[in-house]
Amino acid sequence: MASFVKENTFKWNSVLRGFLESNTPGKILLGYVHMRRRGLNIDSHTLGFVIKGCGLLMAGVPVGEQVHTQVLKMGFSSEVVIQTAVLKMYGMFGDLVSAQKVFDETSQRDMVQWNALVAVYAQRNHPYEAILVARTMVRGYVRPNEVTVVSITSACSQLKDLQQGKLLHAYAIKNLLGFDMILSNALIDMYAKCGCLSSARRLFGMMRSWNVITWTSMINGYCDNGFLHEAMALFKEMQKVHVRPDEITMLGMVAMCAKMGESGLGNLVDEYVEKNGYTNSVYMANALIDMHGKCGNIEKACQIFKEMKVRTLVSWTSMIQGLALHGHGMEALVRFSQMQRKGFVPDKVVFLNVLNACNHAGLATEGIQCFKLMVEEHGMDPWMEHYGSMVDLLCKAGLLGNAFDFVVNMPVKPDAVIWRALIRAFKDQGQINLARDALLRLFELEPEHSGNYILKSNFLATIEEWDHVKEVRDDLEIARICKREPGFSSIEVKP
Template structure:
């Protein structure tokens, strides 16, 4: 069993964490002051060690000591083992039913992401106040359980607990994840009527919700109504326009933000770089590059990585390489960005050189890097190198290639004109190829004039997607290329027999959301 700081002999001679100069006579008040001091100095481990020493000296802990140490457990990661020990201590000392202790435990389990434990503590709380409800709703909203968060909000209202700004932010966040626009509007209406002068946190959440739901007019309306806009407000509206296909307007808002004298943070700059990437203009790319330098963001690794990606996609691979080479510190994302950029521009050998350099510098490649290198080999016609890269995934790095890696290998072989080898590679795959990979081979066969193999491959595609009308049209066209009109009629008849129509039913989806929660 793992050793816990609670069992550490902190009064051992020579230990810098010694508490031996504190005695039993010092009393709980002095010990509480010590424990709180450790928390204020951001040293939660010493707070836990101090509590262990206090208990061994026979000093009776009160609810305040427990409160401090439970909070300390939530601040060390992972502190689950210590946290559960403190939960047991609270029950043993008779403080388990106190609201203050239960609230602290609830918050601690929320920090750990332990939904079951948090729910259990909550259910055992006899009198639940707004703080406890907010903690529970927040954890469900943040941990990909937005529907449960909304149901918890309804239960809270049913117990006559009035939602506050914190509750509203959590519910709006849940609506954002569900893309539940109408429900979000209802929550907005509640906030307007019941929360006089609600703060920027609520308005920022509403801006993000409306933007994520594609309702930019409402997002902008909330933004315009704000008397005081902070950097989060500006970033939310800029991101909203960018993510809804309006990057030019997002950049215009960024310039308004500059005029308003609000300094952007890392998230804002990353959003603006993303807008420049979407616009694909090298001129705008140079502008944001200069902005980053002038405003002191050139040491931010995340922004530098984004700039490498942007310059690559805007056609300036030389600038991307220059930024990469000037970086004093790099991450795996940095290497991935430059390798992808080189692959995109057809510099297969250069991508391989960077790949080797990356490994020499101690970076372990992941599946995305391997895919980028294989794509680079594919575009550059480096068949041998591409095969070696694919084989090394399993043999040297113990990784299982995904369907994307298999597809990249097929693309590599097809581009090199090795259609027969590509076909044999597909039929020998340990995982079942999808229709997309088969169609890659069919397209290559058609372009390279191997109609016989293309027609053979079509049978595999039709087995996978017997109701897809496009497959029958493709097969019909393959027969027509070689003048096989009987084959064309046979395909048409087969479509009629299977009742396959060229008209596709419009795609639709739905979101099941709870309504009238508040």
């Protein structure tokens, strides 16, 4: 009977492995339930497949917790392999507290579990914690291997910590037997994200072979640092060596064109995307809407938006932003209303774009209503950009008194940019007293900023108070001299 049970367990483990390899986690759980109902023996291989299946399930958190409880009840809590699998599972859920707890409760940790915890923090955008765990690992006399270095290099990329990244590179050269493609790609990505493109390109040139991740890291490095033509040249070179760009590569190219506002290159990239079948991706469609909006082709952006079968909040935001940039304020408001009717809840970015749309189109009433909707109905605390857009909106509408009262009654302290915008609006529309009051408040905020003296001087010249203009210019010269004077310190030593 024992051999019969064991044989069936082995067969079911093979089935579960097949489900895992075919990425059907739901079937893994059904198989596991069936095994338990049949009273079959559950071994560490079974649990390993089931735990990995839970991690792959989008809504697998409650199921994963139940499986973890069963692991403890079955007496597998002392097995490092199982505990490491549970740790990774919680990491995939984004439950870093539970992942850390599993690690802390493991009595005997091996290199794999240390690496798993470092990777969980790095992959979930907690780079400081990843580096802290690695340092604790070293203090415990566990020597980092290639897997550790890859995860910490990723953390350095997120932090843009070039110094720490160089130290890791030096450690890898000294302690690791050669670099595989994964580590080389991680180092290239780190150098590129830190803006050290010469080191990234040198490492790229030293590699014997490249995959799509290698090329994408290098291309995105050029994109992120504003080297448009170098990125495009590398993209063409990538195709010459018959490495097919993936969606991430193309998203980087689209983002680059959007950032640089290059409509010609943007159209070429768009043609490549359509030709190679990337348009079915909602992420790509969102990126293309953003790119065409920023490159001046709002008609194409509207067409892509219209043809989308599935839209996300980013889709609506990109469309509203594009319409706002092109002065189509009323159309942006229509999209904003449609978005809400479809059940999407606007966030602060959406509200900022709607306010900007109202601002560009001179829709003061609609902008005020939008701001009230954001604050009163959605209970959001505005950013300084929201306040700045509202001030600009009120000033353009000629509601200067309202703009001044709005700034004075803001729940947060207005910055200098807002005060300067008010002063220019007051000066242009002849509101002398309001301009004087705003200047006084600006100098209280930034008493030594030379630009404020120039702004005040120009204002006084406009109203022909020439004596005061000379006083302000003299004050500016004194301020500049005081700023140039080096400071000094002294130490008094008793004999």
